Amino acid sequence: MKNSSPDLVKIAQLAKEFGCSRQNLYACLRRWGVEVRNGLVSRKAAKAARARLGSPTASQNARSKRSEPPAKAASRSEAERQLIELKVEGKRLALAERRGTLIKAEDVQQAAFDRGRCERDALLNWPVRICGDLAAKLGVDERTLHSELDLAVRAFLEERGQVK
Numbered sequence: 001m002k003n004s005s006p007d008l009v010k011i012a013q014l015a016k017e018f019g020c021s022r023q024n025l026y027a028c029l030r031r032w033g034v035e036v037r038n039g040l041v042s043r044k045a046a047k048a049a050r051a052r053l054g055s056p057t058a059s060q061n062a063r064s065k066r067s068e069p070p071a072k073a074a075s076r077s078e079a080e081r082q083l084i085e086l087k088v089e090g091k092r093l094a095l096a097e098r099r100g101t102l103i104k105a106e107d108v109q110q111a112a113f114d115r116g117r118c119e120r121d122a123l124l125n126w127p128v129r130i131c132g133d134l135a136a137k138l139g140v141d142e143r144t145l146h147s148e149l150d151l152a153v154r155a156f157l158e159e160r161g162q163v164k
Contacts, residue, residue, distance in 0.1 A: 008040040018050070123153055 016027040029036055075095075097101040127149035135142040135152035 007042050007044050009043045011041060014041055014046060018046075031101055038122055042057065059067060120157060123157065 011022050011025060015118045018025060020028075026036070028050075029041060029046065032046075032052075034041060034045050036051050093102065127146055131142055131146040131149060135145045138145070
């Protein structure tokens, strides 16, 4: 196909002259406001716009200097890495379950609850156990000492039971 004007050139030819890709040249031509018809563009208009507004190779080089890889490649490789990690973790858990070293979360929660209840009960019974000896050493009324210690222990447990 013969050009109707010697000034009109194909996009591929102009991209080669400018040293950039066709896609980058199309983007620059749109940004520069240079008209493209049937894959042909005015060489004179493109060169004038390039001189005024900047080179397509400059913008292409700026993009290639970025440190991060393209988003699509990064997300795919990241997804593959995460998938491999999940498979490895699943195999590790299955092996621990077969060996009997894996503990169910419900069992751990129940054991922690039982231990907490035992500690609370022991602390609530502590004033009763020490009250007689302590009252004799201090020379105070046993009932008064017991009630004060009991109030202090309950206040302490109440304070410790507050969820923050």
